[in-house]
Amino acid sequence: MIPGQKENHPTFRRSFLFAAQGFRTAVRTERNIKVMLAGGALAIALGVACGVDLLGWAAIVVCCGAVISAELLNTAIETVVDLVSPEFHPLAGRAKDIAAAAVWVLSIAAAVVGALVYARALLG
Numbered sequence: 001m002i003p004g005q006k007e008n009h010p011t012f013r014r015s016f017l018f019a020a021q022g023f024r025t026a027v028r029t030e031r032n033i034k035v036m037l038a039g040g041a042l043a044i045a046l047g048v049a050c051g052v053d054l055l056g057w058a059a060i061v062v063c064c065g066a067v068i069s070a071e072l073l074n075t076a077i078e079t080v081v082d083l084v085s086p087e088f089h090p091l092a093g094r095a096k097d098i099a100a101a102a103v104w105v106l107s108i109a110a111a112v113v114g115a116l117v118y119a120r121a122l123l124g
């Protein structure tokens, strides 16, 4: 729903354009998204260097996509918290800390999966 517009839902094409716009905004304004994208590029370069197989590539793509997606959700949560609670509030801080923790947990899990995939490619 777009407030103030007649149609209840934008078309599929417009929804896709809004998503692309959100991605561009996040990349432009959030340092952490740039770090995650650089991490993804590094993971791909390591995959090429280690000669990862098809299953390994599937794991790398899923892990990179999940971490970047989690960081985008974290950014969205931070934005909503800033909108509804521009002043200091313990619950606003808690919401941001927990959203950031979700990215942290996923990043560690992805790093472990990456290490296993590269080790298997190098040793196997």
Ligand SMILES: Nc1ncnc2c1ncn2[C@@H]1O[C@H](COP(=O)(O)OP(=O)(O)OP(=O)(O)O)[C@@H](O)[C@H]1O
Residues within 6 Å of the ligand: 030, 032, 074, 078, 085, 086, 087, 088, 089, 090, 092, 093, 094, 096, 097, 100
């Ligand atoms: N309105 C608020 N009330 C209380 N604490 C807040 C508030 N806003 C931010 N904080 C605290 O400051 C921390 C950093 O908040 P900030 O909005 O700067 O996130 P950030 O560092 O930009 O996060 P990221 O690095 O993921 O982009 C939060 O995790 C939270 O602990």
